[in-house]
Amino acid sequence: MKAFIFDLDGVIVFTDKFHYQAWKKMADEMGIYFDETINNRLRGVSRSESLEIILERYEGPALSKEKKAELMESKNNTYRELLASMTPADVTEDVRRTLAELHNRGYKLALGSSSKNAKFILEKVQLLDAFDAISDGTNITKSKPDPEVFLRAAEFLGEKPEDCYVVEDAYAGIDAAKSAGMQAVGIGIAAGYAAADVKIQSFGELLTLGA
Numbered sequence: 001m002k003a004f005i006f007d008l009d010g011v012i013v014f015t016d017k018f019h020y021q022a023w024k025k026m027a028d029e030m031g032i033y034f035d036e037t038i039n040n041r042l043r044g045v046s047r048s049e050s051l052e053i054i055l056e057r058y059e060g061p062a063l064s065k066e067k068k069a070e071l072m073e074s075k076n077n078t079y080r081e082l083l084a085s086m087t088p089a090d091v092t093e094d095v096r097r098t099l100a101e102l103h104n105r106g107y108k109l110a111l112g113s114s115s116k117n118a119k120f121i122l123e124k125v126q127l128l129d130a131f132d133a134i135s136d137g138t139n140i141t142k143s144k145p146d147p148e149v150f151l152r153a154a155e156f157l158g159e160k161p162e163d164c165y166v167v168e169d170a171y172a173g174i175d176a177a178k179s180a181g182m183q184a185v186g187i188g189i190a191a192g193y194a195a196a197d198v199k200i201q202s203f204g205e206l207l208t209l210g211a
């Protein structure tokens, strides 16, 4: 194996809780039931697909395209306000040390995130330099479980898919990694997903893979 491709939200940083809070605010304002179980379906899924999942429980009059765009913009504004409070202290020592050590061992590292806010977040926590390549919501047309974001990451690194590990907390991300022909490592919720090739409880366990 030559490279590691990392999901961002819920793997490198815990911005998944901010996504939840921002969608929850929108859902509450619209009287839509939304909880953490539904939120788990949004992991790895694009902003527009996330909105459609939340609207499955919406009972009001049909929403125009413009109204949906407005809802996504307002959710993103709330999310960005929550992100504004982030600092380098929001990345654990375990994550920082493990990324540096994998790099020392000669592995290439890439980000593979569906988020359009990925670079902004990496800047806030000062991790932009930790990655050799970034594939995110700004360079894809289809989000996970489609493999596009990971295939682009491997391409940016100049590595073959079969030489890449993908580290993911989302079921959709594990499915995307498998479709890409990569080795899928499940962490967090995805550590309980049967389709993951490897399951880890802590980020530092990656060092046992990249030995």
Ligand code: G6P
Pocket (backbone or CB within 6 Å): 009, 019, 042, 043, 044, 045, 046, 047, 050, 076, 113, 114, 115, 116, 117, 118, 137, 170
């Ligand atoms: C990640 C998160 C999803 C989020 C998506 C788009 O994949 O896991 O929950 O919907 O990124 O994020 P964005 O920041 O572009 O709204």
Ligand code: MG
Pocket (backbone or CB within 6 Å): 007, 008, 009, 010, 011, 043, 044, 168, 169, 170
């Ligand atoms: Mg994630």
